[in-house]
């Protein structure tokens with residue numbers, strides 16, 4: 001079973017103004033994740049960030065290098081963040097096994113060669129969401145359990161944006177080169193994530209929406225703050241946010257998403273907030 005990938009080039013905000021629905025989706029929506037018995041990545045030209053998934057069923061899946069990296073092994077010049085959104089599974093890193101339960105994470109440092117993914121039960125597979133960024137230094141591999149994360153409560157029911165944000169892979173929890181990952185869960189009755197919206201021209205970002213009920217959807221907003229567009233999204237889909245774009249969504253029900261980003265700095269709080277009444 002080969003590790004597969006697709007490439008997304010970067011787009012200019014002036015160009016994106018003229019995109020219709022299908023073109024917006026082709027450039028920014030990722031609807032190819034969480035296929036059983038496969039490892040698949042989208043290689044973006046935004047900070048060369050990769051978003052992918054590994055869903056092992058009957059047999060383990062091996063992370064192979066892909067042609068676009070021109071490297072001997074996947075993590076030769078990269079670091080990897082993994083969050084399990086499925087049932088229990090194991091990630092083996094150069095002979096050491098890390099068991100990841102639902103919503104547990106693993107940071108894998110640059111230089112590790114032999115990475116395999118397996119599920120404890122083929123009928124109830126693990127679903128590993130993967131983000132990877134170029135790395136210049138080898139930091140130790142570290143598991144981040146649900147008790148290790150930094151938790152912050154944001155928003156309020158009155159503004160329909162009450163949510164719990166969990167920081168998994170940030171430099172106060174684990175040593176990293178440039179990767180940052182975490183998870184935000186909407187409280188029942190609240191629908192807006194990341195509102196007030198923000199941009200951070202220093203960093204790109206990818207959102208992966210899950211726990212979206214089958215007959216519901218999330219309307220994700222992107223674009224420059226005064227020139228926004230929307231993309232309707234389903235469960236287990238991701239969306240690329242260019243550095244010049246807001247990234248904020250409203251669901252027709254509550255939902256959860258994983259955010260992941262890389263770029264210029266490791267300051268989670270580096271965001272330029274937008275005034276809600278000035279969005280266009």
Ligand SMILES: O=C[C@H](O)[C@@H](O)CC(=O)C(=O)O
Pocket residue numbers: 154163165182183184193194195205247259261271
């Ligand atoms: O740069 C930070 C990211 O956009 C997210 O962490 C924001 C988020 O999850 C939220 O406000 O709900």
Ligand SMILES: [Zn+2]
Pocket residue numbers: 198199200205247271
């Ligand atoms: Zn952001």
